[in-house]
Each structure stands twice: as structure tokens, then as C-alpha cells.
Amino acid sequence: MPMKNTNKQKQFLYKPPVVGIMGHVDHGKTTLLDAIRKSNIVDKEYGGITQHINAYQVVYKDKKITFIDTPGHEAFTEMRRRGADSTDIIVLVVAADEGVRPQTKEVIDLWKNSNDKLIVAINKIDKEDAKPDRIKQELVENGVPLEGFGGDVPYVEVSALKNRNIDLLLDTILLVAELNEIDKAPTLENAEYIGEGIVLESYLDHSLGFVSLVIVRVGEFRRGLYVSGGKICSKIRALLNEGRKTVDIADISTPIYIIGMPQALPLGEIVRCYIDEKIAKNQVEESINIQKEKSVEVLKEDILTRLASYVEGEKSRSFNVVLKADTAGTLEAIRRALLKIKVEGVRLAIVRDSTGNIVEDDIEFAKTVNGIVLGFNVKLDPAAEKLSREMGVVTRIYKVIYELIEEVKGAMEGIVEIEEEEKILGEAEIKKVYELSDKTKVAGCLVLSGVISRNGNVYIERNGQRVHQAQITTLKHFKEDIKEAHKGMECGVKISPQFDIKEGDKIVLFKIVKGE
Structure with missing residues (x-):
């Protein structure tokens, strides 16, 4: 008998809060999670430093809590941002002997730009040089309104190593979840899919194939049904829990590994579980078309904000492009194609072109000329990606030449239609x-x-x-x-x-x- 979607009537009474453990490198995040789980996970990453996003569930006072452990090193900024996008509560871990550090400030900024609730865990209070009162003052000075300092952000002084006040931290998490109704599961009103989640990590396993770590945010995922996200749609061959054991169903807030995808699901992507394969595929096609439209619209707005003043003697305005490609041949082909685009009122100027990946110097140059960076079949270096965010420089990378040309042309044509x-x-x-x-x-x-x-x-x-x-x-x-x-x-x-x-x-x- 075919399965029917009953989610319109189904009401989850309790939703486990999803908690992100974040903070500066070596401030004891994984040791804290180790104490919470009463296991030994701290030595499983190279050098004792977390280098991947991990997710776990614990049961405390008969209630489940989902924890996401994120790397603290500055090189893992995007992972922390992905973690913050999928959480309900952020536990900011600050070492009592060190205080507010660069990644501490970054997490504070992530929290301020999210809808998450914040709890501060002042860790390592067992150390002789621990100064928790100084840490509280530093946090307040950095925009964290702590309880007792005119704010409402709770804090707990803990020692993950000595297992001190761990229960108090868990009590605080459950209390914050209850007071803010985080623990009330939302209903799923869309009858076309039965579950929705967010991709935290994707990788290729030599025996399992492509594996994606997903946090279920609404509804449930079931083995044998269909999952779609981005440009991908596939049958769920297997679901593995955090212990890598096969399960048939993953409920709300559960971290689950999805097996059977033809390629890696995009990180941060919203994915959905469907009963009907045809509906799942239609949603993917619709998503692709919407993404194309959005891509042109975003590029149009990016160009619009960077249009230079009217060029003297001309009736058009110009915008500057830094162009990067993988080979000299493709670079020349793209350059010629772009310069052939003729749109009245807008002129494209290629101010620099070269082969190779997009690096910091490209970002800095684009900033000085108020331009954008277009890349074909190249990569954006991590340092350049960070700099582009800091400087507000737009970078776009393409794999298909005609998509690059069509998007730029569509954006330019869209601009002249705007008064x-x-x-x-x-x-x-x-x-x-x-x-x-x-x-x-x-x-x-x-x-x-x-x-x-x-x-x-x-x-x-x-x-x-x-x-x-x-x-x-x-x-x-x-x-x-x-x-x-x-x-x-x-x-x-x-x-x-x-x-x-x-x-x-x-x-x-x-x-x-x-x-x-």
C-alpha cells in the first residue's frame, strides 16, 4: 500500500534544541562536548583540533539535545557560519585563562546576525590563572549583554576537564529552549515533502560513495524515499546515525548521514525529502530556473552599484571587470565574447585579465577600481574569499562559458530597463x-x-x-x-x-x- 503524507495532521510535541558549540581554537569546545557525552572524542581529530563539523545527540533528563561541534581555527570560518545557520542556540566557549580572542569575536558577530539564542560557557575555571570576572567584563565590552550586567544572556562557569557544572549548563540549555519555545516542533504545512534539513558536511567515502551530514529541521527523512537539494535529486539508499548505524527514519533535529547521492550535496543547502520522485525532480528543475533568475538579478544589482559616472564624451556608463580563466585560450575567448556585448547605456570595461586562481591581489585591485571579479573554471583562494567579504568585492565563478556571457548580458540589459x-x-x-x-x-x-x-x-x-x-x-x-x-x-x-x-x-x- 503506498505511503501517504500525514504531516499536516502530525504534531511533534517536543523538538530537541540544536546547539552549536563555538569559540576560539583550544578554548575547550570539544573537551566540553566530550564531558557532555561522557565519551572520548577529543583525540579523534589530528592534533586534537576539530577540523570538521561533527553532530551528536545526547539525552539529559529524558530530553534529547543535538550538539554541533565546529572548528575554532580561523581557517574554518565558513564551517562556523554553516553551523550557526543550522542551530537554535549557540554556546560560546571562552577560556577563563585567555578571554576574548579573534574567533570569539567572530562567533559574537555570527550570533548578532542570527536569530539564535546565546549562552556563554566560561571554561577552564579549574586553572590557577583563571579570571572569570575579567572574562565577563571583556564579553560585555564586546557586545554580549550578560545577565547581571544589564543584559539577558546567561553564562555558566564550567570546567570541562574536571566535569564541573556540566549539569548546570545542560539545565540552562533546556531552560532557554523552553522559555523561547525552541523545543516546540513546527508543523509541516507543505504536503509535497515530508521533511526538510540543512547540509552541514559532504564528502566522498571510498566504500559508501557520496555522504552528506544533514540536520533535520522540520518533519522527517525516510530511507527509500527521495531527497532533493540544489541541482541534485536521488533516492535515499541508506540513512546512518551518528554511530554510523543504519536507521529507517530520522526525526526532527536529528543529525543524519544520507547515502546514495550521485554527487556531494552543496554545503549549507536546504534539502527536502519527498515520497513522489516526480515531484522531487520537478522541484529540482524549478530550483535551477529560479537560481538562474536570481543569479542574473544579483549580478545586475552588483553591477548597478558599481557603475561609474558617465564617461566623458559618451552617453553610457561603464563598469569594471577583473577577468580570470584557467587557460590563455579560454581567457581570450571570454574576453572577446564579453566585449562583443552591446547594450545601450552600459559599457563593460575589462581592466585586468590573467590566468590562474583568484587571489588576494585580484580582490585588492578590483576594490581600487570599484569593479567585480569574474572567473571561469578557476578557484577562489581561501584568503581571497575572506578578503572579498571584508572589502565587499563581488566574485563570480562559472564552469560554462555561455552561462557567464548570458548572465552578464542579462544583467546589463536589466540595468538599462531601470529608471x-x-x-x-x-x-x-x-x-x-x-x-x-x-x-x-x-x-x-x-x-x-x-x-x-x-x-x-x-x-x-x-x-x-x-x-x-x-x-x-x-x-x-x-x-x-x-x-x-x-x-x-x-x-x-x-x-x-x-x-x-x-x-x-x-x-x-x-x-x-x-x-x-
Whole structure:
């Protein structure tokens, strides 16, 4: 008898909270999880440092809790971001003998940009040089509103090594989940699929084939049904639990390994479980088409924000491209194809082209010319990827030439269809100019109106005239990095490309919007 989807009526009474264990390298995250699980997992990674995302479930007071262990080293930033995207609660582990470190700050930023609840675990309180009170003050100074310091973020002083206050931490997790209704399972209203999850990790196993670690976020996954995500649809050949044992069903919040995919599922991808193979395949096709449309739209917006002023003597505006390809032959072919694109009102300028992977120098150059980076059949170096996020430089990589050409052409054609206008979001007056040791300049400003935002597009106005266009790369209030500064606030502003700013200049934040 065929299975029927009964999820519309099915109500999960309890949803195990999904908890991310995060923090700086060697602050004791895995040792803490080891104490929680009462197992010995700390020595299973090379050098004792977690290098992959791992997920586990424990039972405490008859209730399940799912834990995700993420690497703390700076090289694993994307893994931590993926972990934060799939959690309900973040446990920030801070060593009582070290305090707030670079990856601690990164986790704080991840939390601020998520809907997760935060719990702080001040670890290693058994050490002689532990100073938990100093750690609390550092956390408050870095934007964590702790309980007892005017905020509502709970903290627990623990010793993972000595197994001290572990029960108190687990009690706090369950309490936060209950108070915020995290432990109430959502209903699945879409009758087309019976489960939904997020991909934490994917890899090729020599005996099992492609394996994907998925956290079930809604509903359930069943062996023998169909899973789709990104451009992939396949039958679930097997489901393995954290102990690598075969199971038939994976319920909500369960970490599960999916076996049987023809290729690795994209990391961070939302995947769904279907009873009907035809519906699953249709959803994949629809997803591919939507992604193509989004890709063109995003590229259009990226180009739009980087359009230079009208070129003197011409009726078009130009945008700059840094082009990278795997070979000289493909580089020349793509260059010619791009320069053949003719769209009235928009001109594409290839300001640099070369073979090889996209590296930091490409990002820095694109930033100086306010351009974008297009790559064909190349990789984005990890250091360059990090720099592109920090500088706000758009990078796009393609595997098929016609897709690159079609997206760029579609984006350019979309731009000229828009009657665009500038919308002023905020203004700030430069009160003082400071020169740093590297000769870059920082503007000490007072916000006159609206808001000034980090990574926002701005122009410098001097005596009523525009003299420079740039992007805000750093925004501080005293020593604290901030996202926005509002009317009446003092702030420190650093822009790129740099310019000979002067006291009395105005920094005007704007965005391009569609006209009415």
C-alpha cells in the first residue's frame, strides 16, 4: 500500500534544541562536548583540533539535545557560519585563562546576525590563572549583554576537564529552549515533502560513495524515499546515525548521514525529502530556473552599484571587470565574447585579465577600481574569499562559458530597463582626520542625518560638489566596531578607495533604487 503524507495532521510535541558549540581554537569546545557525552572524542581529530563539523545527540533528563561541534581555527570560518545557520542556540566557549580572542569575536558577530539564542560557557575555571570576572567584563565590552550586567544572556562557569557544572549548563540549555519555545516542533504545512534539513558536511567515502551530514529541521527523512537539494535529486539508499548505524527514519533535529547521492550535496543547502520522485525532480528543475533568475538579478544589482559616472564624451556608463580563466585560450575567448556585448547605456570595461586562481591581489585591485571579479573554471583562494567579504568585492565563478556571457548580458540589459535614482540614506560631517601608521586616513565624523552603515556606498562632498566615490570598510564608535551610526553619534570611518579627505567634507551614504 503506498505511503501517504500525514504531516499536516502530525504534531511533534517536543523538538530537541540544536546547539552549536563555538569559540576560539583550544578554548575547550570539544573537551566540553566530550564531558557532555561522557565519551572520548577529543583525540579523534589530528592534533586534537576539530577540523570538521561533527553532530551528536545526547539525552539529559529524558530530553534529547543535538550538539554541533565546529572548528575554532580561523581557517574554518565558513564551517562556523554553516553551523550557526543550522542551530537554535549557540554556546560560546571562552577560556577563563585567555578571554576574548579573534574567533570569539567572530562567533559574537555570527550570533548578532542570527536569530539564535546565546549562552556563554566560561571554561577552564579549574586553572590557577583563571579570571572569570575579567572574562565577563571583556564579553560585555564586546557586545554580549550578560545577565547581571544589564543584559539577558546567561553564562555558566564550567570546567570541562574536571566535569564541573556540566549539569548546570545542560539545565540552562533546556531552560532557554523552553522559555523561547525552541523545543516546540513546527508543523509541516507543505504536503509535497515530508521533511526538510540543512547540509552541514559532504564528502566522498571510498566504500559508501557520496555522504552528506544533514540536520533535520522540520518533519522527517525516510530511507527509500527521495531527497532533493540544489541541482541534485536521488533516492535515499541508506540513512546512518551518528554511530554510523543504519536507521529507517530520522526525526526532527536529528543529525543524519544520507547515502546514495550521485554527487556531494552543496554545503549549507536546504534539502527536502519527498515520497513522489516526480515531484522531487520537478522541484529540482524549478530550483535551477529560479537560481538562474536570481543569479542574473544579483549580478545586475552588483553591477548597478558599481557603475561609474558617465564617461566623458559618451552617453553610457561603464563598469569594471577583473577577468580570470584557467587557460590563455579560454581567457581570450571570454574576453572577446564579453566585449562583443552591446547594450545601450552600459559599457563593460575589462581592466585586468590573467590566468590562474583568484587571489588576494585580484580582490585588492578590483576594490581600487570599484569593479567585480569574474572567473571561469578557476578557484577562489581561501584568503581571497575572506578578503572579498571584508572589502565587499563581488566574485563570480562559472564552469560554462555561455552561462557567464548570458548572465552578464542579462544583467546589463536589466540595468538599462531601470529608471534609477539615488536615495540618500544619511550624511556625516568630517570633524577630524587621522593618519594611521600605514598612511591610510580615518575620518572622525558626526552623523548629521539618517544613518551611516558599514559596507555602504558613499560619496565625498566638498563645497557642494562630489569629489570622490567609495565604500565604507570600517565603522567604529570609539573603539567598538559597529554596523551603523545614527543621527547625533560620533564615529570613525575608513573608506576604500582612499582619498585625501579634509575636515568639513561630508560623507553621504546612498543607494540606487528603482524610480517610480
